[in-house]
Amino acid sequence: MSRSKAWWDTFFLDMASHISNASLDPSTKCGAVIVDDQKRIVSMGYNGFPKGVEDSPERLANRPIKYSMIVHAETNSLLFAQRPLTGCILYTVPFMTCSRCAALAIQCGIKRCVAPTDKHERWQAEFDLAKQMYQEAGVALDIVEYAHDLARYTRNETAPSNDEGVGKNHSVGGRILQSSHVCALRLLEVCKGIGRCLSLRR
Ligand SMILES: [Zn+2]
DSSP states (O other), rough: OOHHHHHHHHHHHHHHHHHHTOOOOOOOEEEEEEEEESSSSEEEEOOOOOSSSOOOOOEEEEEEEEHHHOOOOOHHHHHHHHSSTTTTTEEESOOOOHHHHHHHHHHHHHOEESOSSSOOTTTTTHHHHHHHHHHTTEEEEEEEEOOOOOTGGGTTTOOOOOOTTTTEEEEEEEEEEEHHHHHHHHHHHHTTOGGGGGGGGG
16 A cells, blocks of 8 residues: 555655754744655754854844844755755745745755645745746645644554544653654654754654
């Protein structure tokens, strides 16, 4: 049995959701995951200040300063990739890429972008411009139905169950773990071989 395209989209959006939790941005935590055409994870990122730049609460609370310094999740994922990205897919949460990130994604050879929404009060003009850019550049943009339910991808898509809902405890190797930890461990299994992902271990 092979999993559907929709299942994989949800799976990687769930992963991007996990990654977004690392962001210190008090207003919007964004996550991005890049996968190749074999569904192998190539890179990931979340929004934050550049390495070494002080991410104090005062700076993060000052929107003009924050916008001037912050690196978007998508840009971070593009920058951290250790291989060419031609033909790869970019997954982003909680919304689609802005026009600047779209420009970089196009230049890096991303062929498809997947996000839960293309609507946002503050970013709508950016999103509309990004959509136009993707269309002109021949990059597919798929807005898919998605809710932040980290347990979804653990279910059998033909027989959904709520056995592993968020907040439920699990026993792994004699340790009781919250389901969010179990999800993180599963991500580690998926990300096996990508050393960067080891930072997800709690
Ligand atoms: Zn952006």
